[in-house]
């Protein structure tokens with residue numbers, strides 16, 4: 542298995558820029574980070590990871606300010622185009638905690654970011670790197686949320702944005718965002734994986750700068766989810782959570798959280814045994830990561846045909862699998878698949894406690910419920926579920942999961958009669 546341990550005193554290679562460089566997770570080759578865009582190792586095509594001369598401790602995070610850039614000590618730059626992002630709530634959900642039966646259950650609601658998903662955290666860093674490289678056009682393939690974030694951050698940074706979407710499979714709110722924030726939108730007759738194949742080729746041909754999670758700097762921004770969870774848990778309970786449950790599509794977040802924890806372990810700020818168990822959840826109709834975990838495989842097998850109501854995670858070829866599989870395994874986590882109806886039930890349960898999320902996000906809670914029922918998650922565990930996108934992203938799914946509006950006449954007495962069931 543790929544060894545992703547970060548060395549504390551790794552010598553800084555000549556290719557480094559200001560203590561930052563890229564390393565291939567497969568062959569270990571090191572590459573200059575900002576000379577020209579690279580997304581995979583030119584030697585072996587392996588995934589790349591950002592490396593630093595120094596890894597952060599909690600003390601290196603700024604006391605002032607909020608959000609992603611407060612964690613600049615763990616990022617390649619001090620600031621970037623910011624709306625601002627991060628610093629999302631960690632909701633208590635007492636009824637759900639009681640029903641599922643864990644020691645504590647908190648919901649890290651990433652839907653509260655400026656464009657309504659966690660993608661903003663990666664985009665603020667990715668767009669900063671794009672500015673450093675001097676590229677003109679930013680591009681991504683997307684199930685929707687990445688396209689919304691790219692359009693907003695790229696637009697604010699004064700850059701052109703291009704997004705490739707699987708035709709007919711992106712929730713209405715996300716297309717509306719990408720459109721109004723000024724992206725050029727191409728609807729591809731194929732699924733997300735096909736869109737990513739095309740946009741990666743456009744990037745390789747120098748036509749655009751790729752800001753999917755294949756871009757290692759996107760994941761640097763997303764690491765801050767992990768830092769925020771650990772800091773908040775420590776402040777509220779004097780300990781760290783045992784487990785973090787999250788939806789998995791391209792497995793970027795899984796890889797990013799694992800990187801956050803490895804950095805803290807490398808700096809000596811976190812004991813390896815205190816790293817939360819990363820637990821991934823996929824929709825049953827798009828579950829190659831679950832399959833790889835169950836089979837003990839070193840990589841995923843691409844699923845050509847995928848389907849789920851949780852369109853954000855309708856992905857058959859998770860590009861970050863080689864980073865995320867070790868993250869799940871080495872933290873003692875697992876992966877589980879859930880049915881669409883289980884996702885909708887969880888979406889309703891969260892909504893009844895005031896936490897409005899899109900279907901993919903609710904997969905985390907559906908997965909936790911299933912693993913708790915199976916006894917894989919124990920009753921004495923402190924658990925955080927990540928909810929990745931806001932309810933309003935997918936208004937059609939929300940309306941379908943909610944109650945029907947009741948038509949009434951334009952008359953108070955008639956309204957009262959209706960309410961009394963007469």
Ligand code: F0G
Pocket residue numbers: 658660682683684685686687688754788789790791792793794795853854899901902929930
């Ligand atoms: N949840 C939501 C709401 C998402 O939009 C995504 C990914 C995921 C979970 C999965 O995260 O890829 O890090 O495992 N959406 C991408 C997009 C693919 O294009 O917006 P992951």
